[in-house]
Amino acid sequence: MGWGDLGAFGEPSKETPNLDQMASEGMLFMDFYTANPLCSPSRAALLTGRLPVRNGFYTTNGHARNAYTPQDIVGGIPDSELLLPELLKKAGYVNKIIGKWHLGHRPQFHPLKHGFDEWFGSPNCHFGPYDNKAVPNIPVYRDWEMIGRYYEDFKIDLKTGEANLTQIYLQEALDFISRQQASQQPFFLYWAIDATHAPVYASKHFLGSSQRGLYGDAIREIDDSIGKILKHLQKLGISENTFVFFTSDNGAALISAPKQGGSNGRFLCGKQTTFEGGMREPAIAWWPGHIPAGGVSHQLGNVMDLFTTSLSLAGLQPPSDRQIDGIDLLPAILQGKLIDRPIFYYRGNEMMAVRVGLYKAHYWTWSNSWEEYSKGIDFCPGQNVSGVTTHTQEEHTTLPLLFHLGRDPGEKYPLSFASEEYQGVMERISAVVQQHKETMVPGVPQLNVCDKAVMVSCVVLRGCACKD
């Protein structure tokens, strides 16, 4: 889902009344980011509080290559990583993941081996359908048990876009919450729905309900479900004791537009890129009675902050034996403070860009390769900023391209290298980058065991094939 997909973020069809109400009762984050423009690394960062380059969700056998965990990869989340549910468990929390895990599908990576107590969902995306002999469809698990497969036991109609999955995920969420409330146990629910990921789907009731086509139908169903979850918390009388955060794992996939791709508002490009469209996310915090209603925060936030913030809410300290990139957002959320911190934009093993305050410096630019582009795969359809949305990997490390994201959120007008503003700002940013690079201890890369892990575009290829 992209930054611009919600009414509160300016989507013209304005069809997300529940999320918009969540925002009006809670706090809207306008400057919130993911840790990577692709799903697996972003989710690994969310659950570890660490950049993918630290937690191993990156490649070293291809420069600046995004990578994820396709069906036939051997990598996954290392045992050495401490996941949020593992830590929350120490404070008595019961943890459940509903939906897409995406942190590895081999037995040792099973969510229940990494702190979750319950799981309903799948290790990977709902790509497919596959030939069920050589390439079986993606499995769906209830806890330790595989209970079926997408397309077979959990239907997805690729022709109509109909699938009941979001409704199943919703029911799982409501049931889990009810059980925890009944047993008076604190809980952590990671509701990792995926209806807006190609192949996009919605259940029958929502098909055709949007101005935006199937993608909009999926959004409407998600919006409706979130409304039901929040109302459920209120009905059970635990809303003032439950912190809820809504965000996305990467920008909208513009290669799937217009049929299955969302909106990144006025930001440049989308998923897979380190332009704003690829990594700035819709974000809403909700906690009635604690978060002032109708708040708007310009705190630079990141999915990794949800790790640290959740620990803080549970009265826990983040691990002290490793670098944690996430910060505790509670001062920003509860007291309106602004914490000075940079945002790093990575593709695979390369720091492509960094944001400090309202300034963003690109050290490398790349959209996608000429080879892909010539086949019609376009990460920035209708957008072309000369020298910025490049189709070769362009290095700017000695003279980064600098943008002011307030005056120019679309990254169209690089500042003049000769300007005083450029000089002054780059001095500040260079110090941040130098410190970041000097103290960087990269993790063992998990996603370059086979070139199958070198993501070209799974949305297009429907599962990655080894390229070499």
Add this chain to the structure above:
Amino acid sequence: MGWGDLGAFGEPSKETPNLDQMASEGMLFMDFYTANPLCSPSRAALLTGRLPVRNGFYTTNGHARNAYTPQDIVGGIPDSELLLPELLKKAGYVNKIIGKWHLGHRPQFHPLKHGFDEWFGSPNCHFGPYDNKAVPNIPVYRDWEMIGRYYEDFKIDLKTGEANLTQIYLQEALDFISRQQASQQPFFLYWAIDATHAPVYASKHFLGSSQRGLYGDAIREIDDSIGKILKHLQKLGISENTFVFFTSDNGAALISAPKQGGSNGRFLCGKQTTFEGGMREPAIAWWPGHIPAGGVSHQLGNVMDLFTTSLSLAGLQPPSDRQIDGIDLLPAILQGKLIDRPIFYYRGNEMMAVRVGLYKAHYWTWSNSWEEYSKGIDFCPGQNVSGVTTHTQEEHTTLPLLFHLGRDPGEKYPLSFASEEYQGVMERISAVVQQHKETMVPGVPQLNVCDKAVMVSCVVLRGCACKD
């Protein structure tokens, strides 16, 4: 000002708390248009309820040329046109215009000759400064009297962007409202501010107050002023008896970006064009106690509707001796009805496009000429939709380019000519266009007396020069 310039419409800096609150207390229009992508014709349409091609605010000596009223044109609003204040007068309304008139500056076009009782402002834009001998600066009027000139008596500092004009306009508005309330007279106030028009300005207090630079400072000051006007109505106890509508006369001028140009959200191109970015406008209706708070309307609206809606509010009928294009929006605003009506997109004498429902058909495409473009004048910076944002006037009258604005608000993906959807929709649209063209009685063109009226780009040229 562009569609995307308000927080409520997704501007990332979200710096318009007063307009956002106006929206949350009133009704937001997501599909509201101007009648022309340029100022003069748009304002003539607002005040007459008629398309510029009917009321004379167009050219016939240049195909599809936008035109306005520069300092040295002889044309203006014909006496035969009936303006909103002329009609409201019959119902006892006192009418005032504050700010930019732009319907002709020769004596016969004076606002007080066309129904207004009071005027504070100027006949034209605040371009300049000019040589005060050959080309004098733009005059400022109080009613019949010229009381000074911009840059001389009413300062605009082009270097810092400082000008006190919005504050003066605000005070004029508050005073007028107070007087009318005291005398218990119904009133119509046309608050035609222009701080977001290049050269963009803000008063000292607001300079540097925005994330967005000078343009954002101007927006903040406008937002603050509107907050003060609404609070003033409430303080005087007349807010439940006063209908307030906020909108803009054309999309943000992207040629002035990033320093002085605003945002059209995710819509294509900007001012001067008939793409959505040129003509879809931010729009908010406010009338406490009558309009349900927090409403969102997808009614296709147009500035011309404010003519008919205002008459309706005053208990008056629109003139029956001429074609009126504006419709009464009250059923949409008060009862949530959706009235089926088309939107026509004109440039000068040419109907470029038409919207029916969620579909928009382009009969002609054009951004600007290669000649201008080669000089760096770009109406669609960073945007290039092949075959759509053309630099020659491309005719598609036999096979219009068709877009679905719900699935594709950015006008990037024309529907396949061969599709059933195309065939069915174009049948519907063709009937609407045929009826429109057959019944069209064009007015006497006011803006092609001299080529000076043939607008290239006043923002760039700072006043038009005769090209021939």
